[in-house]
Amino acid sequence: MSYFDFDALTIEDRKMHEVKQLGLQLAATQASLLVVGEAGVGKTSLARYIYAKSRSPRLYVLDCKNSGGFDFNRVDGGTLLIEDLDCASLALQGELMKLVERTDATRPRFISTSRRDIRALVKQEQFRQDLFYKLAVVHLEMPRLEDRATDFGKIVNFILEVSQIMHGKNGMSLSAEAYGRLNSWNWPGNIRELENVVERAVVLAKSSHIEADAIQFEAVNEDLALDFAPGMSLSEVEKRLILQTLELTAQNRTRAAQMLGISIRTLRNKLNEYRMEGVL
Known part of the structure; x- marks a missing residue:
């Protein structure tokens, strides 16, 4: 941060x-x-x-x-x-x-x-x-931002205050819709991503009241650079996606399974297969 x-x-x-x-x-x-x-x-x-x-x-x-x-x-x-x-x-x-x-x-x-x-x-x-x-x-x-629901509002307000100071503004606030948009996001980039989104909203806001249209998210997660190439088998693509997602989550299997949309049991079975292949 x-x-x-x-x-x-x-x-x-x-x-x-x-x-x-x-x-x-x-x-x-x-x-x-x-x-x-x-x-x-x-x-x-x-x-x-x-x-x-x-x-x-x-x-x-x-x-x-x-x-x-x-x-x-x-x-x-x-x-x-x-x-x-x-x-x-x-x-x-x-x-x-x-x-x-x-x-x-x-x-x-x-x-x-x-x-x-x-x-x-x-x-x-x-x-x-x-x-x-x-x-x-x-x-x-360190816990993920998504898991810190009780702290989320205070973190948003702190970043909002600092962003205003950085850009020479003051008295800014989030509309209920803008805050709801922030609160509904799953924050794959954690607090660093929240800083980026709130700072951009401060810069883009047309008045001191930040509306929902100023809350913009990045579509691509920069931390997950997938080295796929045409001609790769589906099994190889799946393997790389699983291993790189585990790397992104610091080997947190529960979190990785959630991001991949599979059960923890399926993930465990896949990892056992890769271990037998000598990949792990």
Whole structure:
């Protein structure tokens, strides 16, 4: 998330409240944390929030999707925020292991984020088991926006206020129809998508009262890039769709089955087939 403030809201959702409280409890410790959740739920914002509540003197940020310019030698204590740990190459994992094995004051505290279940990557031998145990001492799982019904209205109002400040506006409000349109959407992109939709509505609104026609959704989910090609068999298309949906949901089978429109039993049977084929 780009501008979410965990102190600005009274969180009522039980799971999110527990995640926040555990994060605050661990902020002053040196325990390595792994924040897991779907794209757009606010993993990095929570990680930065925990860092801000700690006594750590400095923050280093490593983006595993674009790590080429990161200088491991300059890390000197503090906190290392590792974004998208599940995307770390084996070579990058090796560099991280060297940091983990430091025994002096230059060893940082580690807070990582991941969309996928690292344990599944360990089983597939795509992630080092020893590094996983070092970086994931405590797991924090962020809930989806769709599951935070009790917080939805407050989140919308907060984003609306921030969007107005960003664009030099004030006194804006949502009509009942506009809010109903927001509330009826399933938010596959989570809070990041909500930020985008509300900010666009603030920009497009013809008056201070935002009507339903200013609430516009993207038809395509950018996080699910399906590499289909003409000539592929239906079974191969089905396999790729299932596996990529699981990746999108951080290996949450219940959520994946819902998105695919199949039963959890059918999904389980398909995964057993792929395991027998050696795909998993």
